[in-house]
Amino acid sequence: MRTETEHTIFLKDYAETPYSVVSVDMDFKIEEASTRVRTQITFEPRPTTEPGTPLVLDGDGLTLSSIAVDGYPVMLADYAANETGLTLAEPPHRRFVLETEVHLKPEDNKKLMGLYRSGGTWCTQCEPEGFRRITYYLDRPDILAPFKVRITAPREVAPVLLSNGNLIDKGDAGDGLHYALWEDPSPKPAYLFALVAGDLGSITDSFTTMGGRKVDLAIYCTHGKQAECAYAMDSLKRSMAWDEKRFGREYDLDVFNIVAVSDFNFGAMENKGLNIFNDKLVFALPETASDANYANIERVIAHEYFHNWTGNRITCRDWFQLCLKEGLTVYRDQEFSSDERSRPVQRIHDVENLRITQFPEDGGPLAHPPRPDHYREINNFYTTTVYQKGSEVVRMLATLLGEAGFRKGMDLYFERHDGEATTIEAFLKVFEDAAGIDLSQFGQWYTQAGTPQVTASDSYDAASQTYTLTLAQNTLPTPNQPEKPPFVIPVKFGLLGPNGSPMGWASVRGGTVQDDLIVLDSESVTLTFEGVANKPVPSLFRGFSAPIKLSTSLSQQDLLFLARHDSDPFNRWDALQTVATGLMARSATGVSLDAGDVDALREAIMDTLANPDLDDAFKALVISMPDETVIARQIGKDVDPGAVAVARRNLIRTLVEPVSERLEAYYGRLADTAPYSPDARQAGRRSLRNGLLSLLTAGSSRGAALAEAQYKDASNMTDRYAALAISVHNWTAAAPALLGDFRTRFAGDPLVFDKWLMASSQAPDDGVIERMSAVLAAPDFPRTNPNRLRSLLGGFVMANPAQFAREDGLGFRFVTEAAAEIDQVNPQVAARILTGFRILPLLEAKRRASGQAALESLRSQHQLSRNTGDIVDRILAG
Ligand code: ARG
Ligand code: ZN
Numbered sequence: 001m002r003t004e005t006e007h008t009i010f011l012k013d014y015a016e017t018p019y020s021v022v023s024v025d026m027d028f029k030i031e032e033a034s035t036r037v038r039t040q041i042t043f044e045p046r047p048t049t050e051p052g053t054p055l056v057l058d059g060d061g062l063t064l065s066s067i068a069v070d071g072y073p074v075m076l077a078d079y080a081a082n083e084t085g086l087t088l089a090e091p092p093h094r095r096f097v098l099e100t101e102v103h104l105k106p107e108d109n110k111k112l113m114g115l116y117r118s119g120g121t122w123c124t125q126c127e128p129e130g131f132r133r134i135t136y137y138l139d140r141p142d143i144l145a146p147f148k149v150r151i152t153a154p155r156e157v158a159p160v161l162l163s164n165g166n167l168i169d170k171g172d173a174g175d176g177l178h179y180a181l182w183e184d185p186s187p188k189p190a191y192l193f194a195l196v197a198g199d200l201g202s203i204t205d206s207f208t209t210m211g212g213r214k215v216d217l218a219i220y221c222t223h224g225k226q227a228e229c230a231y232a233m234d235s236l237k238r239s240m241a242w243d244e245k246r247f248g249r250e251y252d253l254d255v256f257n258i259v260a261v262s263d264f265n266f267g268a269m270e271n272k273g274l275n276i277f278n279d280k281l282v283f284a285l286p287e288t289a290s291d292a293n294y295a296n297i298e299r300v301i302a303h304e305y306f307h308n309w310t311g312n313r314i315t316c317r318d319w320f321q322l323c324l325k326e327g328l329t330v331y332r333d334q335e336f337s338s339d340e341r342s343r344p345v346q347r348i349h350d351v352e353n354l355r356i357t358q359f360p361e362d363g364g365p366l367a368h369p370p371r372p373d374h375y376r377e378i379n380n381f382y383t384t385t386v387y388q389k390g391s392e393v394v395r396m397l398a399t400l401l402g403e404a405g406f407r408k409g410m411d412l413y414f415e416r417h418d419g420e421a422t423t424i425e426a427f428l429k430v431f432e433d434a435a436g437i438d439l440s441q442f443g444q445w446y447t448q449a450g451t452p453q454v455t456a457s458d459s460y461d462a463a464s465q466t467y468t469l470t471l472a473q474n475t476l477p478t479p480n481q482p483e484k485p486p487f488v489i490p491v492k493f494g495l496l497g498p499n500g501s502p503m504g505w506a507s508v509r510g511g512t513v514q515d516d517l518i519v520l521d522s523e524s525v526t527l528t529f530e531g532v533a534n535k536p537v538p539s540l541f542r543g544f545s546a547p548i549k550l551s552t553s554l555s556q557q558d559l560l561f562l563a564r565h566d567s568d569p570f571n572r573w574d575a576l577q578t579v580a581t582g583l584m585a586r587s588a589t590g591v592s593l594d595a596g597d598v599d600a601l602r603e604a605i606m607d608t609l610a611n612p613d614l615d616d617a618f619k620a621l622v623i624s625m626p627d628e629t630v631i632a633r634q635i636g637k638d639v640d641p642g643a644v645a646v647a648r649r650n651l652i653r654t655l656v657e658p659v660s661e662r663l664e665a666y667y668g669r670l671a672d673t674a675p676y677s678p679d680a681r682q683a684g685r686r687s688l689r690n691g692l693l694s695l696l697t698a699g700s701s702r703g704a705a706l707a708e709a710q711y712k713d714a715s716n717m718t719d720r721y722a723a724l725a726i727s728v729h730n731w732t733a734a735a736p737a738l739l740g741d742f743r744t745r746f747a748g749d750p751l752v753f754d755k756w757l758m759a760s761s762q763a764p765d766d767g768v769i770e771r772m773s774a775v776l777a778a779p780d781f782p783r784t785n786p787n788r789l790r791s792l793l794g795g796f797v798m799a800n801p802a803q804f805a806r807e808d809g810l811g812f813r814f815v816t817e818a819a820a821e822i823d824q825v826n827p828q829v830a831a832r833i834l835t836g837f838r839i840l841p842l843l844e845a846k847r848r849a850s851g852q853a854a855l856e857s858l859r860s861q862h863q864l865s866r867n868t869g870d871i872v873d874r875i876l877a878g
Contacts, residue, residue: 576604
C-alpha cells in the first residue's frame with residue numbers, strides 16, 4: 001500500500017542546485033534503429049557550494065554508455081547511474097565539462113515524452129520532465145543555459161533537421177548522412193529544448209517586427225498537407241503583430257518554426273523558436289475542419305507564440321509556478337481572440353468552458369489551487385485550474401488595476417524579470433510596485449482552491465430613496481484546505497431602472513465603490529446607496545468579473561428583465577442561462593414546472609432572437625441550452641444524470657413546440673449564401689443556424705429530418721458535423737446511418753475520424769458502450785494515438801454523463817478497463833481520462849458506489865503508473 005507522502009514533492013522544500021550549468025552542447029546521431037546522444041555540459045559550482053558536494057543529475061530510463069569529465073573517463077567508483085539519474089560523487093571544485101553518451105530507442109517510446117517517433121518523424125516533448133529521457137541533466141526549469149545542437153541523420157529519411165534557435169551550419173556527413181548545427185543563444189531551461197528530424201513538407205512566410213527585423217516563418221508538416229497550414233500561418237502573423245501592439249513585445253530570433261505531428265500528448269508546445277503542435281491544431285480546410293477548429297487553431301498558435309515572452313524569456317522557477325506562465329498566457333490568448341473576434345462572445349465562451357470544466361474540478365476531489373504546494377506527479381497539474389482559473393486571476397488583476405495600470409505592471413514584469421526563472425510572488429510584486437498597492441490578500445487566489453460562493457441580497461426603501469445591497473462570500477473546504485479566509489473579489493456592477501436604463505445614485509456608504517467596481521474583500525459588505533429614485537434591478541459581476549458562483553434573490557422576472565435590458569452582454573446571456581438552468585434543475589429533481597415560467601423564458605428567448613442589435617454569434621449562445629454538467633452542479637448532490645438529461649430535453653421540447661414554425665423559418669433564412677470563410681461573422685451565422693437546428697431536433701417533430709437533410713447537403717464540415725452531432729445527441733432514427741456515412745465518407749482522414757469517435761461517444765442510447773467497445777477492440781484501432789483515445793474516451797467521460805454514470809456501472813467499468821490498458825502504454829493519457837471520475841461525489845449513492853468500486857478494482861488489480869495512481873487515489877480519498 002502506498003503511503004500519502006511517497007514521491008510527494010513540496011514547494012516549501014525548494015532549494016537551488018549546488019551546481020549551475022554554463023552551457024550545453026549536444027550531438028545527436030539518428031539512425032533507423034536507435035539514436036546516439038552525446039552531451040557535453042559545462043558545470044560550475046555555486047559560490048556557496050562546499051567542495052566534494054555530489055552532482056546529482058536526473059535521468060529517466062537511460063543507459064549510460066560512456067562518461068568523462070574534462071575529457072578523462074570517470075572511474076566506476078566515482079559515479080552511479082540508475083533508473084532515475086546519475087550521480088557524480090566528487091566533481092571538480094571549478095568549472096568542468098561532463099560528457100556522457102546514451103543510446104535511445106525513439107521508436108519504442110509510446111509515452112511520447114522525450115525523443116519519439118510520430119509517423120516516421122523524430123520529434124521531442126520535454127515539458128515538464130521529458131529532457132531527462134534524452135540525456136542526464138539538471139532537468140528543472142530554474143537551470144538556464146545556451147544550447148548548441150548538432151543533428152546527424154540519413155538524408156533520405158530525414159532531409160529536414162531542426163532544433164531551437166538559429167541554423168549556423170549544415171552539410172554532408174558522408175555515407176548518405178547529413179548534419180545541421182543549431183545554436184540557441186538565449187539561455188533556456190531544458191523543458192524548452194526541441195529537435196525534429198524527418199521528411200517533411202513546409203510552407204514559408206515572413207514577418208517584419210516593429211524594430212524592423214525580418215523573421216523567417218515556416219510550418220512543417222506531412223507532405224501534401226501544406227495547403228492545410230495556411231490558416232495557422234495567418235494566425236501566427238496576426239499573433240506576432242498583436243503582441244507588439246498590445247504588450248509591446250517583439251520576437252527575438254531570426255526564425256520561428258512550427259512542426260505539426262500526429263502523435264502528441266496535448267495541444268502544443270512552446271519550445272524556443274521551434275513550436276511543436278498536435279496536427280489537429282494546425283490543419284484546416286473547410287471540408288474537414290469546423291469553425292470551432294479554426295478558432296482553436298488561431299487561439300493555440302497565439303498561445304504558444306505568446307509563451308515566447310511569458311514562459312520562455314521569463315520562465316518558472318519550479319513547476320509549482322506553472323500558472324505563472326500558463327495562466328498569464330491563457331489570459332493573453334483570450335485577449336487576442338477577443339480583439340480578433342467578438343469580445344462578448346469570446347468572454348461567454350471562456351466562461352462556459354470554465355463552468356463546464358474548471359468548476360467541477362474545483363468543487364471535487366481533484367481541487368487544487370492555481371499555484372499548488374505539493375504534488376506527486378506534475379503531469380497531473382496541467383489542469384483547467386492552472387490554465388483557465390489562472391487566467392481568471394490575471395483578469396481580476398487587470399480589472400482591479402484598470403487597463404493602463406495593468407499594462408504598467410506588465411511592462412515592469414518584462415523589464416525586471418527578463419531572462420529569469422521566477423515565481424508568482426515576483427509577478428504580484430511588479431503590480432504592487434507599479435500601482436503602489438498591497439496584493440497580499442489578493443494573492444490568496446493563487447494559493448487557495450475552491451470556487452467562492454457569493455450571495456447577494458438587497459432591499460429598497462422608497463421613502464428614503466435608499467437601496468441596500470449586501471454581498472457575502474463563502475468557500476467550501478477543499479482537499480487539505482479546511483479553512484478559507486476571504487478572497488479579494490472584484491464586482492463589476494450596474495443598477496437598472498424600471499425602463500431598463502442605467503441608474504445613478506447620489507452617494508454610497510458602507511464600502512468602497514469606484515465607478516462600476518465594488519471590491520468585496522471581507523466575509524460580507526453592505527452598501528447603502530442614497531438618492532436612488534426607483535427600486536433598481538442589480539446587474540452583478542458584469543463580464544464575469546470574478547470566477548465565483550453567484551446566488552441572488554432575483555426573481556425569474558428580474559432575471560428576464562436583465563436578459564432584455566442589461567447593457568452588459570455577458571449578463572444578458574447569463575441571466576437567461578440562470579433561468580434555464582434553474583428550471584431544468586428543478587424539473588430533474590421532480591418539481592413540476594409552472595407553465596407561466598416556461599412561457600416567460602420562451603418569450604425572452606424569442607425577443608432576443610428578434611433583436612436586430614445583437615449579432616448572430618451572441619444569439620447562438622443565448623439559445624444554446626445549459627450543459628448537463630452545469631445543471632448537475634446546480635442540483636449539487638444526489639444527482640441522477642439520466643434524470644438531468646431527460647429534464648433538459650423536456651424543457652427544450654416545451655420551449656420549442658409552440659414556436660417551432662417560427663424557428664424553422666428563421667433556420668431557413670440563415671442558409672449560407674457566400675462561399676465558406678472561417679471569419680467570426682460567418683461562423684456566427686452558422687452557429688446560430690446550427691443552434692436552431694439543435695432546438696428543432698430536440699423539440700419538434702420536423703427537426704430530425706432537417707438535420708438529416710443538412711447533413712447530406714452540407715458544403716463544409718461545420719454544418720455537416722453539427723447535423724451529425726445533433727442527430728446523434730438526440731438519437732434520431734437517421735443517426736446510425738449518418739454515423740456510418742460519416743465514417744466512410746472521410747475514411748483515411750485521422751482528424752475527421754476523431755470527430756466520428758467524439759460524436760459516437762455522445763450517443764444517449766443504451767447501446768453506446770457496446771459500440772465503443774467494439775471500436776476500441778478493432779485490430780486496426782490506432783491504440784497508441786492520444787487524439788483517437790481522447791476523442792472516444794475523453795468525450796464519453798466528460799460529455800456523456802448519463803451513460804458514463806449509468807446505474808449498472810457499465811460506463812464506469814468500460815472506462816477503467818480501457819484506462820488500465822492505456823496506462824501500460826501512455827500514463828498521461830490514461831490519467832487524463834480518469835479525471836472524469838471527479839463527478840462521483842455529485843452522484844446519488846448507488847451510482848457513486850459503483851463508480852468507486854470500479855476505481856477500487858482498477859487500483860487493486862493493476863500496477864498503476866504514478867500518473868494514474870495519483871488521480872485514482874485522490875478521487876477515492878476525496
Ligand atoms: N506548455 C504547453 C502549453 O502551451 C503544454 C505542455 C503540457 N504538458 C503536459 N505535461 N501536460 O500549454
Ligand atoms: Zn501554455
